Amino acid sequence: MKAGTKFIIGGVLVLATVGYLMATGIKETGVYYLTPSELATRVEADRSFYDVGVKMGARVVTGSITRDVATQTIRFRATDGQHTWPVVYRGLAPDTFTDEVDVVLEGRLQSDGVFHATTLLAKCGSRYEAVPARTGTEASSS
Amino acid sequence: MTDIGNIALWIALLIGLWGSAVAFAAGRSRRADLALSAERSMFAVWGLLALASAALMKALLAHDFSIEYVAAYTSRNLPVFYTWSAFYAGQKGSLLFWAIVLATFSAAAVLMNRGRYRELMPYVTAVLLVIITFFVAVMVFASNPFEKLGFLPQDGRGLNPQLQNPGMVIHPPMLYLGYISIAVPFAFAVAALVSGKLDTGWLQAIRRWTIMSWLFLSVGVVLGMWWAYVELGWGGYWAWDPVENASLMPWLTMTAFLHSVMIQEKRGMLKKWNLGLIIGSFLLSIFGTFITRSGVISSVHSFAQSNVGWFFLGFLVLAGVASFALLAYRWPVLAAEARLESMVSREAAFLFNNLIFLVITFSVFWGTLFPVLSEAVRGTKVTVGPPFFNQVNIPLGLLLLFLTGVGPLIAWRQASTANLRRQFLWPVAGMLVTGALLAVLRMSDVWAIAAFALAVFVTVTVAQEFVRGTLARHRQYGEGWLLAVVRLVGRNRRRYGGYVVHLGMVMLFVGFAGMAFKSDTEVTLKPGQTTEVRSPYGHVYRFTHQGISQYEQLNRFVSAASLDVYRDGKYIGVMKSEKRQHMDSMGQPTFEPSTEVAIRSDVREDLYIIFAGSVQGTEEAVYRITINPLVWWVWYGGMVLALGGLISMWPTGRAPTPVKRRADQAGYVARVEA
Numbered sequence: 001m002k003a004g005t006k007f008i009i010g011g012v013l014v015l016a017t018v019g020y021l022m023a024t025g026i027k028e029t030g031v032y033y034l035t036p037s038e039l040a041t042r043v044e045a046d047r048s049f050y051d052v053g054v055k056m057g058a059r060v061v062t063g064s065i066t067r068d069v070a071t072q073t074i075r076f077r078a079t080d081g082q083h084t085w086p087v088v089y090r091g092l093a094p095d096t097f098t099d100e101v102d103v104v105l106e107g108r109l110q111s112d113g114v115f116h117a118t119t120l121l122a123k124c125g126s127r128y129e130a131v132p133a134r135t136g137t138e139a140s141s142s
Numbered sequence: 143m144t145d146i147g148n149i150a151l152w153i154a155l156l157i158g159l160w161g162s163a164v165a166f167a168a169g170r171s172r173r174a175d176l177a178l179s180a181e182r183s184m185f186a187v188w189g190l191l192a193l194a195s196a197a198l199m200k201a202l203l204a205h206d207f208s209i210e211y212v213a214a215y216t217s218r219n220l221p222v223f224y225t226w227s228a229f230y231a232g233q234k235g236s237l238l239f240w241a242i243v244l245a246t247f248s249a250a251a252v253l254m255n256r257g258r259y260r261e262l263m264p265y266v267t268a269v270l271l272v273i274i275t276f277f278v279a280v281m282v283f284a285s286n287p288f289e290k291l292g293f294l295p296q297d298g299r300g301l302n303p304q305l306q307n308p309g310m311v312i313h314p315p316m317l318y319l320g321y322i323s324i325a326v327p328f329a330f331a332v333a334a335l336v337s338g339k340l341d342t343g344w345l346q347a348i349r350r351w352t353i354m355s356w357l358f359l360s361v362g363v364v365l366g367m368w369w370a371y372v373e374l375g376w377g378g379y380w381a382w383d384p385v386e387n388a389s390l391m392p393w394l395t396m397t398a399f400l401h402s403v404m405i406q407e408k409r410g411m412l413k414k415w416n417l418g419l420i421i422g423s424f425l426l427s428i429f430g431t432f433i434t435r436s437g438v439i440s441s442v443h444s445f446a447q448s449n450v451g452w453f454f455l456g457f458l459v460l461a462g463v464a465s466f467a468l469l470a471y472r473w474p475v476l477a478a479e480a481r482l483e484s485m486v487s488r489e490a491a492f493l494f495n496n497l498i499f500l501v502i503t504f505s506v507f508w509g510t511l512f513p514v515l516s517e518a519v520r521g522t523k524v525t526v527g528p529p530f531f532n533q534v535n536i537p538l539g540l541l542l543l544f545l546t547g548v549g550p551l552i553a554w555r556q557a558s559t560a561n562l563r564r565q566f567l568w569p570v571a572g573m574l575v576t577g578a579l580l581a582v583l584r585m586s587d588v589w590a591i592a593a594f595a596l597a598v599f600v601t602v603t604v605a606q607e608f609v610r611g612t613l614a615r616h617r618q619y620g621e622g623w624l625l626a627v628v629r630l631v632g633r634n635r636r637r638y639g640g641y642v643v644h645l646g647m648v649m650l651f652v653g654f655a656g657m658a659f660k661s662d663t664e665v666t667l668k669p670g671q672t673t674e675v676r677s678p679y680g681h682v683y684r685f686t687h688q689g690i691s692q693y694e695q696l697n698r699f700v701s702a703a704s705l706d707v708y709r710d711g712k713y714i715g716v717m718k719s720e721k722r723q724h725m726d727s728m729g730q731p732t733f734e735p736s737t738e739v740a741i742r743s744d745v746r747e748d749l750y751i752i753f754a755g756s757v758q759g760t761e762e763a764v765y766r767i768t769i770n771p772l773v774w775w776v777w778y779g780g781m782v783l784a785l786g787g788l789i790s791m792w793p794t795g796r797a798p799t800p801v802k803r804r805a806d807q808a809g810y811v812a813r814v815e816a
Contacts, residue, residue, distance in 0.1 A: 003482040018501050025530040033523035069757040092754040096734050
């Protein structure tokens with residue numbers, strides 16, 4: 001057999017393995033990325049969607065955050081303007097997690113109607129981009 | 143100042159347009175006067191962009207808050223050191239930074255190759271001017287750094303505290319330098335395709351440029367990891383975030399190119415492939431810019447969403463279509479001059495190396511874009527995270543590490559059994575002994591065992607090369623050991639620099655493998671209370687909470703929590719983690735509070751402590767204590783990598799030797815066989 005042919009066979013083997021790893025990787029670790037109302041539609045249509053790991057992109061409802069530092073539990077409500085879910089998160093929240101901030105939550109909606117988050121990422125609009133305040137003293141926090 | 147900046151940008155746009163057109167015309171007609179005009183346009187554009195940059199710099203330093211950009215990113219109490227970094231902290235300033243750096247590289251490339259490559263240079267100038275003009279156009283029409291605010295705020299908003307870190311002052315420019323400098327090799331590749339001068343001339347011209355781009359990208363990526371580690375406070379340095387991936391992809395394709403180009407130089411193979419890699423690297427660097435600026439893919443560190451992204455997408459599509467169409471047009475003349483003769487040869491090792499680099503790039507690309515693709519195809523957004531990337535890339539990475547050891551030592555064309563025995567006996571022995579030893583010691587992670595064993599394999603191959611080369615010089619010229627090593631490296635910079643890079647890579651892999659043994663503990667402690675954590679090496683660390691102190695410092699208010707740390711009962715020091723609330727010049731809080739991590743690093747493991755907050759304002763503190771084994775190896779591996787890159791690209795002082803098939807320089811092995 002010519003070396004070129006052998007290389008092609010070897011290459012195809014590598015590609016097939018990687019293709020397999022990628023396909024199973026996506027199947028096993030891929031999660032739906034939904035808005036609160038999409039999540040609501042899904043559970044309404046299919047009750048088995050409770051307790052499935054998903055990512056939810058939402059905004060924190062102003063004033064809804066309560067923290068229990070001793071047990072490191074944070075409760076708040078997350079909304080997209082149409083649907084709102086209560087959220088429980090145990091662990092350390094990032095510094096950028098404040099009222100009205102956009103968050104990406106990873107976790108599951110349980111049948112009690114509470115979203116149990118295992119990871120919490122805060123996406124802050126002002127993280128690297130800032131809007132100057134009208135007066136120098138007013139600190140905008142969005 | 144704003145007017146000067148604005149006018150400079152507009153004139154640069156016009157001259158850029160003229161220069162691009164005239165440069166293409168010069169390439170076609172071979173008229174020297176047109177070529178000269180194109181060259182001068184390049185220098186003029188550089189001068190104008192330098193003027194605009196100086197104007198922005200002056201506005202930043204003078205706190206001219208009537209300019210929107212200045213007001214958005216600086217404040218009166220921002221340290222001068224960081225005022226400088228505000229130049230590229232935001233979208234608009236970073237575009238100007240891109241443009242001035244690209245113009246500098248371009249002008250340098252034109253200046254250095256004056257009188258050489260006469261058929262290529264007009265096209266090179268044209269391509270570079272088109273890219274620069276694109277950036278200037280984006281600034282002028284969509285994202286002008288000199289835009290006025292319309293009112294004069296008393297103070298600016300200040301720089302995000304997370305960007306107030308020394309790593310952040312050098313990381314973005316390094317990465318930008320890497321991204322941007324790829325434009326020069328790309329311009330040469332396109333020029334070669336357009337002009338049809340597809341001999342090795344263009345490769346020779348860009349050889350050092352490609353190593354330089356690669357070096358900047360490497361340093362930029364590692365510094366980014368370091369910044370994420372010390373500043374973001376989540377305990378790791380790589381999260382497979384889209385923006386991180388965007389910086390990794392061109393690095394992967396450039397690394398692939400640096401290897402495959404050797405095959406073209408020595409054997410005249412892979413011509414199409416190499417052109418494709420350069421084009422691909424450039425497109426990926428633009429793609430990275432597109433991802434960070436468009437908001438198409440959500441990432442923790444993207445710029446705010448803006449329409450600037452769409453300019454980049456348009457440019458990306460145009461550049462991609464045009465350059466691949468050119469490649470297709472020249473396809474017939476790019477036939478290989480030799481064929482692969484054996485699977486046990488350096489050519490085959492390099493081909494596999496390239497295949498794996500490309501496959502990794504593809505998997506990263508796929509994983510990064512999967513949310514967008516799945517939404518487009520199936521209507522629901524599905525995201526993949528670190529588990530996906532790790533599952534695919536750990537095996538591929540280890541395969542690559544294996545080839546890192548094989549590639550440089552195996553013979554060209556076809557390796558004999560004698561050659562294999564001579565080169566690989568000790569490395570394989572070292573690998574097997576290490577693997578067996580770690581298995582006996584019950585290391586729990588199979589991938590980590592493989593990584594450490596392969597690390598030893600590669601290290602022994604490199605050590606063997608250094609020892610044999612030094613011995614040969616010592617015998618042949620009677621040089622002392624030290625002199626022999628220095629001359630050995632100095633006379634074969636590309637080869638031994640490459641070995642040093644490989645050692646740096648090995649160190650990085652050792653660091654990555656260490657993360658398999660990371661441990662996390664969260665505790666709440668009252669002052670005087672103690673907690674114990676077991677490290678992966680079996681040490682017991684004891685932490686005693688000292689209390690929380692509060693004070694003002696520079697432009698911030700600090701709450702600092704301290705822990706006394708004991709290792710196996712022996713006191714080793716205090717570790718202090720802070721929560722910082724930044725203030726504006728009126729003493730009002732700005733931005734969200736940020737965390738300053740306490741890190742104690744040594745060769746074996748890092749103690750990484752985050753003060754997460756106090757319980758209802760008392761001195762009772764919540765901590766996250768992370769033990770990260772072998773992180774030190776990542777940072778020092780990065781330095782070794784950079785050192786190797788520098789050795790490889792260091793000028794020899796001689797005129798560049800023409801690139802021919804040089805059997806005598808094809809390595810130690812080939813010399814034995816030739």
